[in-house]
Amino acid sequence: MVFKHRRHRVLSAAVTATFLANLVSFVPAPADFPGALDSEEPLIAAYVVGADGTPIPLDEVPFKSEDAPSEGPSISPYLLDFGQWVSCIQIGNENDVFMNYQFAKDGQIQDVRLKCGNDYYGYRHIKKKHETDWNKLMTAGEALGWVPESQGIESWDDLMAQSAGMVLFGWQNTGYNPGNSKRCAIAKVQWYRMDTFQVVLSKRIIVVFATDSDRLITAYPPKDQNTQTCYPS
Numbered sequence: 358m359v360f361k362h363r364r365h366r367v368l369s370a371a372v373t374a375t376f377l378a379n380l381v382s383f384v385p386a387p388a389d390f391p392g393a394l395d396s397e398e399p400l401i402a403a404y405v406v407g408a409d410g411t412p413i414p415l416d417e418v419p420f421k422s423e424d425a426p427s428e429g430p431s432i433s434p435y436l437l438d439f440g441q442w443v444s445c446i447q448i449g450n451e452n453d454v455f456m457n458y459q460f461a462k463d464g465q466i467q468d469v470r471l472k473c474g475n476d477y478y479g480y481r482h483i484k485k486k487h488e489t490d491w492n493k494l495m496t497a498g499e500a501l502g503w504v505p506e507s508q509g510i511e512s513w514d515d516l517m518a519q520s521a522g523m524v525l526f527g528w529q530n531t532g533y534n535p536g537n538s539k540r541c542a543i544a545k546v547q548w549y550r551m552d553t554f555q556v557v558l559s560k561r562i563i564v565v566f567a568t569d570s571d572r573l574i575t576a577y578p579p580k581d582q583n584t585q586t587c588y589p590s
Contacts, residue, residue, distance in 0.1 A: 407527030
């Protein structure tokens with residue numbers, strides 16, 4: 358595995374709200390489709406489909422480095438650098454934070470953080486339970502001609518982390534379990550042919566997080582892809 362430096366990133370509610378406000382409702386036509394094909398664009402691109410049906414490019418919602426200028430996006434490959442990998446995987450520092458997200462519902466915003474975690478939540482839990490699922494999804498996209506690097510994705514955990522943030526931001530449905538203080542969010546990640554604007558691959562993604570803390574618990578493509586709702590057990 359190759360590691361590159363990666364600073365913590367945060368999904369800015371204000372910036373992303375402005376970003377979505379400027380997007381038109383989804384009409385599959387070159388003039389309206391965000392990221393429409395030009396001579397230098399890859400043929401296949403991944404989008405998350407928001408609650409209103411608007412496709413949002415997986416790499417264009419502005420995740421931010423904590424010390425980056427607020428007006429620009431900061432997407433770079435590799436979720437963990439070498440030091441973070443050692444601290445989390447080798448030493449087991451559960452509270453190491455790799456990504457900062459926000460979830461908004463009914464006018465309330467909750468901070469959600471992807472932490473190193475352990476066998477039951479966070480990066481280590483997702484790696485143990487769902488690394489294979491994310492690798493399969495990445496491979497399926499590549500088989501269709503998708504170039505993950507064109508959207509700042511170098512490995513399964515990049516795809517997981519960016520998808521999780523996008524689902525929390527543009528969720529289609531959500532469920533809450535008061536018995537264990539968990540909430541889930543679900544949305545689709547879709548791969549489009551940018552010359553025809555046709556969906557060539559579509560996968561629902563579920564993200565589960567705690568409502569009594571800032572922990573992201575898990576993120577994965579469910580085996581039952583027909584499900585349109587989620588409930589965190």
